Amino acid sequence: MHLSFTPPRHVKIGDAAAFAGTTPRAVRHYHQIGLLPEPERSADGRRRYGHDDMVRLLWIRKMAETGIRLDDMRAAFDGSRDVEENLGRLEETLAAREAAIRRQRAAVQRLREVGSPLGLLSDLVADRLRHLPPGALRPSDVDALMITERIFGAQAAAVQAGVFVVLATHPGLRAEEDRLDAAEATLDDGVAPDDPRVDELAAQRFAHHKALERAIEAAGLDAADEELFALDDDVEQDREMSAYEAFTKMPYDFSPARMRCVELTGRLMGQDLADG
Structure with a gap:
């Protein structure tokens, strides 16, 4: 007995x-992200898939099996039904992703070569620190450099790196830096802004700043700083916001007394520059 069979027009x-080797849940997800257009619905409100829908679904599954991301497919299949055009778009998308992966791998390689966390800093800043012995740079130093680089750019952070080089190679200056940091931290313990200790610490911080300047000059780092600021502006990293905007977005937990100490120290440094 001969049986005839007519395939369905919609399923x-x-x-x-x-048929495509996937699940209804995956198909619904393809609809949600715009990868597979919604098919027409029957009178009962259910989706009904035709020939073109099935071909598109097979394309998706085959590409997914090769490891192509759904987002890349969506960028390629942007409403076009021309196969060559789709493949061209997909090739462009994958090429861009490949370039991004190469940049990421280069960044990871740099981290491995330089050593974390110096690899997080720009080359301009890391070059200042390459010859320091292991452990000479503290984690807090790296944190400060990252913040400075973000707010003021790579040149300013490279200058600050010179300060950390001096601190790492001059135990006496490092000890005084630690003492001042600890003393300034006590200003957060309910000290009034007009407390005499605020002015005293500002004067001590300024004296320490001058001692660092002398050590920097003796090490020849001041000449290197001048060379840094003589460079073209293109050495600066691209920043999405101005220094002022970045500074105002960086949280801090200093007390009014400690903020006044910082302000007074800045005034002393500014007056020193004016007198010099």
Whole structure:
């Protein structure tokens, strides 16, 4: 007995998913992200998939099996049904992703070569610190450099790196830096802004600043700083916000007394520059 069979013109989502080797849940996800257009619905409100829908679904599954991301497919299949055009778009998308992966791998390689956390800093800043012995640079120093680089750029952070080089190679200056940091931290313990200790610490911080300047000059780092600021502006990292905007977005937990100490120290440094 001969049996004739006419294939259906449209199928339900379960049959479409089974045919493509996936699940109804995955098919619905393709719809949600715009990768697979919504098919027409029957009178009962259910999706019905036709020939073109099934071909598109097979394309998606085949590309997914090769490791192509759904987002890349969506960028490639931007409403066009021309195969060559789709493949061209997909090739462009994958090429861009490949370039991004190369940049990421280069960044990881740099981290391995320079050593974390110096690899997090720009080359201009890291070059200042390459010859320091292991452990000479503290984690807090790196944190400060990252913040300075973000707010003021690579040149300013490179100058600050010179200060950390001096601190790492001059135990007496490092000890005084630690003492001042600890003393300034006590200003956060309910000290009034007009407390005499605020002015005293500002004067001590300024004296320490001058001692650092002398050590920097003796090490020849001041000449290197002048060379840094003589460079073209293109050495600066691209920043999405101005220094002022970045500074105002960086949180701090200093007390009014400690902020006044910082302000007074800045005034002393500014007056010193004016007198010099």
